[in-house]
Amino acid sequence: MRQRYASFLLAHCLRRFNGERTLAAVYHLFSGKKSAQTLQDSKWFQLESFFGTWKDVTMAVLEGAARTLVEQRLAAPGGNRTYRLTGEGRRWLAEQETFFPRHLNGWRYHEAEPLFWQRLSLIGQTLSNLVYGRRFVPICRDERTLQWVKQYLLAKGSRQTLAELFYKELVQLLEAVSEEAAAIFTLRLTSAVRIGWTMEQIAAHLQKDALYVQFQFRNVLHYMMAEAEAGRAPMMAELMSGLAPAVLTQSAQKTYEWLQKGKTVGEIAELRRLRRSTIEDHIVEIAANVPGFSIAPFVDDEKAASIRAAARALKTRRLKEIREALDGKASYFEIRLVLAKEVGRWTN
Amino acid sequence: MDELTKMLRMWFGHDSFRPGQREVAEDVLAGRDVLAVLPTGSGKSLCYQLPAYLLQGSVLIVSPLVSLMEDQVEQLRRRGEKRVIAFHSLLDAEEKWQALASLEAFRFIYASPEMLQSAKFLAALRRVRFSLFVVDEAHCISQWGYDFRPDFLKLGEIRRSLGAPPCLALTATAPPEVQDDIIRTLGMDGARRHIYSVDRPNIALQVEHCSSTEDKAARLADYARRLEGPGIVYFSSRQWAEEMARRLEQCGAGRVAYYHAGMDGEQRLLVQQQFLYGQLDIVCCTSAFGMGVNKENVRFVLHFHMPAQLEAYVQEIGRAGRDGAPSLAVLFYADGDRAIAQAVAEAELLSPHELREWCWRLSEGSGWETAMAALEAAGLTDIQKRLLAYFLEREQRVMPGRLTAETKERLYGKMATAIEARRRWKRKKLQEMDEWVHLSSCRRQALVRAFGEELTDRRDVCCDRCGLSLDGYERAARRPEAAPVRHWREELWDMFFGGGADE
Ligand SMILES: [Zn+2]
Numbered sequence: 001m002r003q004r005y006a007s008f009l010l011a012h013c014l015r016r017f018n019g020e021r022t023l024a025a026v027y028h029l030f031s032g033k034k035s036a037q038t039l040q041d042s043k044w045f046q047l048e049s050f051f052g053t054w055k056d057v058t059m060a061v062l063e064g065a066a067r068t069l070v071e072q073r074l075a076a077p078g079g080n081r082t083y084r085l086t087g088e089g090r091r092w093l094a095e096q097e098t099f100f101p102r103h104l105n106g107w108r109y110h111e112a113e114p115l116f117w118q119r120l121s122l123i124g125q126t127l128s129n130l131v132y133g134r135r136f137v138p139i140c141r142d143e144r145t146l147q148w149v150k151q152y153l154l155a156k157g158s159r160q161t162l163a164e165l166f167y168k169e170l171v172q173l174l175e176a177v178s179e180e181a182a183a184i185f186t187l188r189l190t191s192a193v194r195i196g197w198t199m200e201q202i203a204a205h206l207q208k209d210a211l212y213v214q215f216q217f218r219n220v221l222h223y224m225m226a227e228a229e230a231g232r233a234p235m236m237a238e239l240m241s242g243l244a245p246a247v248l249t250q251s252a253q254k255t256y257e258w259l260q261k262g263k264t265v266g267e268i269a270e271l272r273r274l275r276r277s278t279i280e281d282h283i284v285e286i287a288a289n290v291p292g293f294s295i296a297p298f299v300d301d302e303k304a305a306s307i308r309a310a311a312r313a314l315k316t317r318r319l320k321e322i323r324e325a326l327d328g329k330a331s332y333f334e335i336r337l338v339l340a341k342e343v344g345r346w347t348n
Numbered sequence: 349m350d351e352l353t354k355m356l357r358m359w360f361g362h363d364s365f366r367p368g369q370r371e372v373a374e375d376v377l378a379g380r381d382v383l384a385v386l387p388t389g390s391g392k393s394l395c396y397q398l399p400a401y402l403l404q405g406s407v408l409i410v411s412p413l414v415s416l417m418e419d420q421v422e423q424l425r426r427r428g429e430k431r432v433i434a435f436h437s438l439l440d441a442e443e444k445w446q447a448l449a450s451l452e453a454f455r456f457i458y459a460s461p462e463m464l465q466s467a468k469f470l471a472a473l474r475r476v477r478f479s480l481f482v483v484d485e486a487h488c489i490s491q492w493g494y495d496f497r498p499d500f501l502k503l504g505e506i507r508r509s510l511g512a513p514p515c516l517a518l519t520a521t522a523p524p525e526v527q528d529d530i531i532r533t534l535g536m537d538g539a540r541r542h543i544y545s546v547d548r549p550n551i552a553l554q555v556e557h558c559s560s561t562e563d564k565a566a567r568l569a570d571y572a573r574r575l576e577g578p579g580i581v582y583f584s585s586r587q588w589a590e591e592m593a594r595r596l597e598q599c600g601a602g603r604v605a606y607y608h609a610g611m612d613g614e615q616r617l618l619v620q621q622q623f624l625y626g627q628l629d630i631v632c633c634t635s636a637f638g639m640g641v642n643k644e645n646v647r648f649v650l651h652f653h654m655p656a657q658l659e660a661y662v663q664e665i666g667r668a669g670r671d672g673a674p675s676l677a678v679l680f681y682a683d684g685d686r687a688i689a690q691a692v693a694e695a696e697l698l699s700p701h702e703l704r705e706w707c708w709r710l711s712e713g714s715g716w717e718t719a720m721a722a723l724e725a726a727g728l729t730d731i732q733k734r735l736l737a738y739f740l741e742r743e744q745r746v747m748p749g750r751l752t753a754e755t756k757e758r759l760y761g762k763m764a765t766a767i768e769a770r771r772r773w774k775r776k777k778l779q780e781m782d783e784w785v786h787l788s789s790c791r792r793q794a795l796v797r798a799f800g801e802e803l804t805d806r807r808d809v810c811c812d813r814c815g816l817s818l819d820g821y822e823r824a825a826r827r828p829e830a831a832p833v834r835h836w837r838e839e840l841w842d843m844f845f846g847g848g849a850d851e
Contacts, residue, residue, distance in 0.1 A: 139617060171837065183833075191843035195618060195621040196618055
């Protein structure tokens with residue numbers, strides 16, 4: 001049963017990667033590997049929403065899913081351990097649209113999510129037990145969360161009022177997702193009358209794939225966090241405090257600050273005692289993440305235009321192919337920069 | 349009412365002591381070193397928690413299992429104790445380092461043996477006045493204990509470095525030779541021994557001989573359906589625990605879940621809590637389940653695979669019947685199970701071939717630290733690493749200096765001998781377990797004898813060899829159906845307002 005949703009997820013990635021990446025790239029994407037390659041891949045191929053959303057994925061599961069797709073003629077193996085969706089595969093994938101977790105935002109929330117959920121579920125359990133007047137064993141063992149929730153509840157006044165606010169906000173948020181997703185989320189909660197169910201128990205109850213249940217659950221969590229950040233869920237916003245993710249990695253942020261002070265790549269590398277290539281990685285990261293960032297100082301307009309044209313003509317994001325098409329006149333750094341900036345403007 | 353009972357009522361809300369608790373607590377209060385062997389479920393932790401409120405100074409508790417430590421801390425906090433802190437490597441160290449400056453403010457300081465390896469941590473401990481040094485699960489000290497942990501061997505030294513406070517060593521199972529090991533290692537020569545019987549009279553013992561694994565599975569399902577729950581079923585592998593959990597649920601044995609160390613922490617905690625709160629009838633699990641699960645009314649413990657030694661078996665069946673009510677332990681046995689148990693038990697031991705390979709790869713001319721580092725790189729399991737690290741450290745003391753071809757050869761010889769000795773010992777233990785399974789006389793008698801005791805009186809209900817009817821353990825009525833799941837809105841409403849009306 002697990003295999004089915006894994007196949008769906010893999011098919012989605014295969015369509016985006018379009019034969020340009022191997023299963024290992026899919027693996028790194030889901031497990032959330034913090035390498036420049038994976039970070040850029042997830043941007044270029046518009047797979048950010050899945051970044052770090054399936055931490056316990058294994059190569060064996062992906063290989064199994066790939067085999068299933070091939071057996072059903074939904075995908076075909078290419079060279080170098082790659083796969084491409086077949087025409088039938090594309091049609092099939094389009095039919096599965098309803099299974100797509102559309103609020104998922106792994107890129108932004110994969111790190112904050114576990115702590116956010118711990119806080120939410122522990123506050124739910126605590127308020128429920130306070131209302132019922134019962135003693136209980138916390139459903140969370142993480143000392144940071146225990147402390148945080150304790151402080152939070154102490155700072156708030158009436159528990160009854162807080163319980164009502166919490167309830168209302170949860171209802172408002174869950175009404176916006178599917179009935180099934182709302183049911184899954186509710187069953188995961190622990191109260192005074194019921195210990196939360198495991199993913200597997202929910203999956204068995206709904207007769208669904210456990211992986212599917214897991215993604216539905218995560219979908220709801222990410223929706224809640226996004227609503228919190230948009231200012232539409234005040235209590236959730238409080239639970240997010242200190243968890244809101246930074247746009248750039250810390251190191252790239254430092255490089256960005258030096259750039260804004262007018263330093264060159266070489267100067268920053270020297271100042272920070274880092275390799276030039278590392279600073280270049282940072283600049284690519286900045287280009288991909290900071291909307292107003294201009295790449296003009298690093299690659300002249302004409303060259304940028306030819307890189308764009310080559311990428312479009314070749315229908316590829318493979319650096320090597322683009323570079324060869326341009327007779328080696330553009331560096332890998334320049335190509336990566338242009339592609340990073342281009343993300344989102346053209347996709348298959 | 350005497351002082352101790354008053355304290356018991358005030359701090360713990362109990363009216364009377366369980367066997368052994370008062371005796372041990374009194375000796376601890378008198379400042380004596382104590383070795384206490386108290387059966388699982390007898391409330392061992394009270395033996396130091398109660399004295400802690402009467403002694404001046406802090407109590408240091410060394411515990412090998414993070415989950416166990418967390419349970420203890422949780423229980424103390426629930427009783428309103430704020431002066432409790434736990435140090436183990438899983439916690440965010442930085443946060444805790446701040447607490448190190450004011451350690452003496454804590455009444456209970458829990459620490460894992462790993463933490464005690466840290467010089468910084470030890471330095472902070474030395475500034476605290478300890479009135480008691482507690483070693484929980486003390487059988488881990490002995491190489492001949494069923495759960496040997498080499499880092500426990502340093503506890504004697506650590507205790508001395510803390511000014512040798514009185515020591516309390518606690519365990520549920522320790523045959524005489526393990527008791528001697530504990531006393532010697534912790535340097536508590538004049539210790540008072542409080543040994544309470546491993547026998548749990550309210551647990552009836554049975555072994556089911558089956559013709560095949562499939563037969564075992566079928567009979568297990570039959571028992572699980574018929575017996576009054578809740579119950580625990582032990583397996584030696586994760587796959588079997590998962591597989592049988594599904595089968596048992598399908599065959600109508602009630603609400604069944606599985607539990608093993610391969611699940612993430614949250615899912616494990618959920619299953620454990622569901623079991624505690626009566627949302628589950630049966631947990632299918634590996635030996636990872638049980639420590640810290642304080643459930644009084646477990647009615648049966650079944651073993652689908654036999655453990656590799658009687659100590660482990662006694663620990664596991666000891667989770668049944670803590671409320672004193674009649675309970676049942678059944679071990680299912682089929683040909684080939686002994687080989688499975690042996691494979692599981694010896695997984696921690698490198699083969700002579702692997703060991704030789706490893707020794708050869710050590711670079712000559714370098715120091716012992718390289719050998720230690722090579723351990724990390726060798727792709728060994730945690731337990732293999734722990735064991736080799738222990739042997740290495742021992743040899744380093746007798747053969748200091750740099751590694752040469754000669755010391756490597758000697759090292760290999762020594763380690764091979766030590767591993768071989770351990771293998772022989774494990775086989776002996778397995779042999780003992782196997783003999784117990786195939787026994788034709790009273791099982792209870794044999795069990796207590798293995799722990800150096802004699803059975804003083806005959807029980808009415810004892811074991812299959814003495815004659816045992818399962819009637820008393822069968823479920824009287826149909827198992828209640830799980831509460832139906834309602835629409836999420838109702839579930840959510842119930843969470844916050846369902847109890848309001850009757851409060
Ligand atoms: Zn008997």
